[in-house]
Amino acid sequence: MKIISYNVNGIRAAMKKEFIAWLTTANPDVLCLQEIKAQEDQIDTEAFKAAGYEYQYYYSAQKKGYSGTAIISKIKPDHVEYGTGIETMDFEGRNIRADFGDLSIMSMYLPSGTNDERLGFKFEYMEQFLEYSKELRKERPNLLVCGDYNICHKAIDIHNPVGLKKTSGFLPEEREWMDRFVESGFIDTFRMFNQEPDQYSWWSYRGGSRVRNKGWRLDYHMVNDSLKDRVKRAVILSEAVHSDHCPVMVEID
Numbered sequence: 001m002k003i004i005s006y007n008v009n010g011i012r013a014a015m016k017k018e019f020i021a022w023l024t025t026a027n028p029d030v031l032c033l034q035e036i037k038a039q040e041d042q043i044d045t046e047a048f049k050a051a052g053y054e055y056q057y058y059y060s061a062q063k064k065g066y067s068g069t070a071i072i073s074k075i076k077p078d079h080v081e082y083g084t085g086i087e088t089m090d091f092e093g094r095n096i097r098a099d100f101g102d103l104s105i106m107s108m109y110l111p112s113g114t115n116d117e118r119l120g121f122k123f124e125y126m127e128q129f130l131e132y133s134k135e136l137r138k139e140r141p142n143l144l145v146c147g148d149y150n151i152c153h154k155a156i157d158i159h160n161p162v163g164l165k166k167t168s169g170f171l172p173e174e175r176e177w178m179d180r181f182v183e184s185g186f187i188d189t190f191r192m193f194n195q196e197p198d199q200y201s202w203w204s205y206r207g208g209s210r211v212r213n214k215g216w217r218l219d220y221h222m223v224n225d226s227l228k229d230r231v232k233r234a235v236i237l238s239e240a241v242h243s244d245h246c247p248v249m250v251e252i253d
Helices: 011-015 019-026 045-050 116-139 172-183 189-193 225-230
Strands: 002-007 030-034 055-059 069-073 079-082 095-100 103-109 143-148 186-188 219-224 231-236 248-252
Touching (some): 002 103, 002 143, 002 219, 019 045, 030 143, 045 055, 055 079, 055 095, 069 095, 116 143, 116 172, 143 248, 172 186, 186 189, 186 225, 189 219, 189 231, 219 225, 219 231, 219 248, 225 231
Parallel strands (some): 002 030, 103 143
Antiparallel strands (some): 002 248, 055 069, 095 103, 143 219, 186 219, 231 248
């Protein structure tokens, strides 16, 4: 199964940039989206169907034009779970999960810490999600949590680790949470195959950051360690330019 995760920074905007043509070429079995910024009735669902993606599940934020996640699939899932059941997390549409046999795939959009209030919300979300993921894996052990984590885990994952160490997305507290998340039983699939520096999935729109590759690796496919031997490939698809993020892909048997 080929699974692509992509923070599209607005699905309607991306679809105006030949997103469907790209999707047809990339040809994942399952596409996980973050930051769709739309309600389902605002999305050209027929274009996805025409590309072979009959099964579409959207979890939009209550606030219109903001946040939201989706799972779009060629394969019909056995079950789809909207949200986590935690009220303080779910109003922004940040988690949606689809179960395919023994494999569970979650699209997650972890908050960014743009100011003190949002940073506090981010920390609360992180702690609640870590506990939620521990409980979920008791019944769904083969769990893949993909999406935009809004955190660079290690110095290799950011272009300027010294200069940005006090910036949200690379704060010591955020990186420590990623340590605990991994220690709870998750594996960063990309680093199973690639230990090279300068591998990023987000670039600021400012200052020609993408051309200069002054980026951050914020997007991950994290699998529970029970799936480790089933992961065959993991790459960053940096040539896709529909967003300030690029998609990341994993292949699982």
